[in-house]
Amino acid sequence: MSISIYNTLTRKKELFQTIEPGKVLMYVCGPTVYDSCHIGHARSAVVFDVISRYLKTQAYDVVYVRNFTDIDDKIINRAAEIGMDPKELADKYIAEFYRDMDALQVERASFEPRVTEHIDDVIQLVEKLLAKKVAYVVDGDVFFAVETYDAYGKLSNRRLEDMDPGARVEVDPRKHNPYDFILWKSAKPGEPSWTSPWGKGRPGWHIECSAMSARYLGKTFDIHGGGRDLIFPHHENEIAQSEAGHDREFVRYWIHNGFVNIDKEKMSKSLGNFRLVKDVVQQYHSEVIRLFLLSKQYRKPIDFNQTSMETSRTALDRIYALLLRIDAIIAGKEIPAKAQEDMPFWKKFCHAMDDDFNTANGIAVIFNAVRHANRIMDENETGTISRNVLISLSVVKREILRMGAVLGIGGDVPEAYFHTRRESILTKETMDANVIEKLITDRELARQEKDWERADQIREQLASMNIVLKDHPDGTHWEIKS
RNA sequence: GGCGGCAUAGCCAAGUGGUAAGGCAGCGGUCUGCAAAACCGCUAUUCACCAGUUCGAAUCUGGUUGCCGCCUCCA
Incomplete structure (x- = not known):
């Protein structure tokens, strides 16, 4: 068992070695809860869900933390727009997030902390950074001084002098360096706030993940994940804060998933082409969505369009048709439990997954197993089915279900899978x-x-x-x- | 300007030195009263282009072209 993982930090695949044998400490950036989840959130959630599931099958004890950012400018602004209390808004979208994730069959993380429940941890970390003179206070705001952290830019592979500050956003003149970022933001009248040594305010944009990951996983942990877009500045800043504050390595392996495009275009506000999870799950079976999201290597961009979704659905039908066919044959029969140790497809599947969680290859193994099982049944259509055939079928079925369970597909009752779709189309x-x-x-x-x-x-x-x-x-x- | 990624059959997509997985679509065959499904076979002598390294490259190096992402909203 040797898993290799592409590490964004080193830009190459590395052998995965945990800090503590048999235990994986993993943190993934969860949503800022100010709006509905879109298919891009779904990809991130499904990818890390599968990584977590796979690691568990490899006998790792996985401690998986996924946070909610439940206080931030976007939440405050949105709440003001629609005349809602920011806390209510956050609660509403947290509830919706859970509905969406449940619909996608994404398992719950071990811990799902909210920033507003960890204000003390944030304040302590900011105080530590101030004490180390890597942060400074201006008018109740606290900034991190990027120039004090030599390795700043190591994750996103850029140097401060190469960047183009102010290209997109006006630079706050109070900053010592344009790339200094806020650790603690002072509250304007009427904004939600917590008391701090620097006055009333709230956590800055990045500090929460540093504070909460340390709380749940320790100062150094194994895997930190999120979407590609978080590499800079979010994760870069997390590294700076955490390593400056704790004087030790923050994360061993950085994993970032690629974007979901819509009909070859980036999802964006201006194009108005967001696909919300709650809408997509109305249209497609959750496993069709998962199969689609996992059909491409997680780091590469994937294109969401009607054709690709229908292709995924046809492919999933093939798996369920096979399961249905096997069930019709082995139903009610005593299958001897022997000879179930050798699981060649499962081994191949693990081999694929060991290589940086190559789900596309893993899916290919599942289809090889499907063909194998269909062939066995074609060859034994007439006459009495022998014990050996029954055993083979039951083993291959178990393998398919085991592989599927990692990806979160094949878990439905085959009859129900087809029946549900039939009913929904009949209705439509x-x-x-x-x-x-x-x-x-x-x-x-x-x-x-x-x-x-x-x-x-x-x-x-x-x-x-x-x-x-x-x-x-x-x-x-x-x-x-x- | 800086950093990075990608280009594989009709479409989607694996494959990072040893002679092209898998899915969808298509064609032929078996099966079937006919179909459907399933299975078998066929569908890229070739991996954007050019040069180089090597016994050997889709895979490594250099260059060219095209597309895309990031450089403080973003999964």
């Missing part, structure tokens, strides 16, 4: 299942009388309604082609 298309069943019964009668012409005519009629029939020995099944 305002079709009546009874009408369809009646036509199928008519066709069955025609077939029994070998009236192929009439049977085919009925099938054509159903086909024009996008109903596909499948004749099985135990009766005719139908599906909606979508």
